[in-house]
Amino acid sequence: MSKELIDAIVNMKEKEAVDLVKKMMDKGEDPMTILGACKDAMDSVGKRFEKGEFFLPELILAGEMVRQISEILKPKLTGELKTKRLGKVIIGTVKGDIHDIGKDVVVFMLDVNGFEVLDLGIDVPPQKFVEAVKDFQPAVVGLSGFLTLAFDAMKETVEAIAKAGLRDRIKIMIGGGQIDDEVRKYAGADAYGSDAMEAVSLTKRWIGGK
């Protein structure tokens, strides 16, 4: 039934997927198997997004299905799904900017591509990035920003990381609305990406991947 569940999720059949999970639980299926199927389905959704077959509605609905399924499984779950992680990435929207759509897509794509992602949220001050780099020890930091005010906020964030002596340990990528190579130079980042797929390929190049 795992195969059916994967198909239901990938084909965006929300009710079918949730009903299937309930049925599987009634039959005594191991919740970990169901979680594994969800993970496989999300990988497949991510691949279709990369190919330009899926867009935001599918990412959001797939996430919503897995959230509902996790709620059903929760009481019966004994452990966490152990997956091999390729490396750590921190993502956040820089100080003063509260936009999250682009950032969320990048987080989703990095996650389904096997990276361990710490999402710091929106309006993240430079110091919070610095603390997170110290604690979480990522290899890559991604700064997101939609408004032009993000140019300076990105520059300040890169400078704060450098000032804390952490710049050499990490690669920094930037992206969002008006971000391009000019802003990369201005902010002192290592690269910019124009979409979530570029964020994934940059991260893979830096960390190494599948």
Place this chain on the structure above:
Amino acid sequence: MGKTGEELYNERTKRVRDAIALKVPDRVPIWFQDASFFPAKYTGMTFREAMYDSDKLFAAYKKTFLDFEPDLYFNPGHALHTPGEALDAVRCKQVILPGQGIPVNHSFQFVEAEYMKADEYDEFINDPTGFTICKYLPRVYETLKPLQNIPPITGLLLGYFGMPLSAGFAIPEIASALGSFYKAGLIVQKHQAKAVAFVKEMGDLGFPLACGAITLAPFDLIGDTLRGLRGVLLDMYRCPDKLLAAIDKVTPLMSGLALAQAKATGNPGVFIPLHKGSDGFMSLEQFEKFYWPSLKKLILTLIDEGLTPCPFFEGDHTQRLEYLADLPKGKILGFFDSTDIYKAKKIIGKTMCMSGFMPLSLLQTGTPEKVKAYAKELIDVVGKDGGYIMGPKSAMDEANPELVKVWFNFTKEYGVYR
């Protein structure tokens, strides 16, 4: 002797009209498009002041126009929406203002939320007005929360038998809610009077106004202000028929809104900022089903009424260009952001005049050489044989005035059609 304001006005108006009609003007027109907070930055006031002091705001715009001499402009009353004081009077939750949770020199930012729940489509479709009063306003404006208990307006259809309902309006909470709306209205009214005087003064000084109205694509109305992005995208799968019915319902409302404003301002330009239909947001198939038909209908209605739709194609619309090529020729001024300039010229160059494309990164962090080089490319490619107005990709809040000067001077010099 310099030219008079009237001569300048006529010269610029002709230049812009020629560009929109896809004729070759004397040179490529240039403007700030949405100058947004640039005049505030240029004249040294905070973004917060720009939103709270209409006099200072209009003075800043005037100085900026006189110094840079754009061929066309956007009314700052539009660009900056509503004075901060009016939004405060009703405690608007839908926007964060400079100095309120974000620094005084940051632009205001929109806060999306589910102001209409997924199960309220029928209620909205059956009675948009009632929904607006009893559900929407109470959720968006804190002081208007008591309006959720307003007496049923249709009760007044009983004629004078309905009059007892008026007591409901005198309940202290409702009276105070309506009072806060009245207070906001007075502030907006004062601001609008200043805006009208500003438009008149700018006209006398030789600067034509681009748009007298603003409206939204029907899909965006549902997505931006009612359901939020997440909500509207889930609805595409969960209740597509209801979403489409709501879009149908608001389409004439969106054109009617534009017509009423255009009539009031006497200016035919209708600004339509597009938000959720660009490449990357949804597939072409979804665009064709949910986004494009109602937007096309809106644009065609406005053109039929003699207006000039000015859609802002925010983000990248390269994959959507073939749809745009279908629209009537020489009747639209499209603002463009990250769409591919070569494909845009090739596919819709003979359909609509294009404005924009100038990277804000260059105007903010570039060098004079880079600014000139890119402006040259835009004039050579998009400006070839007319149909282009030089402008920035998006709101140019943080641009560097020196680079903007270089950009304006270069365009006025190199952009001459010989």
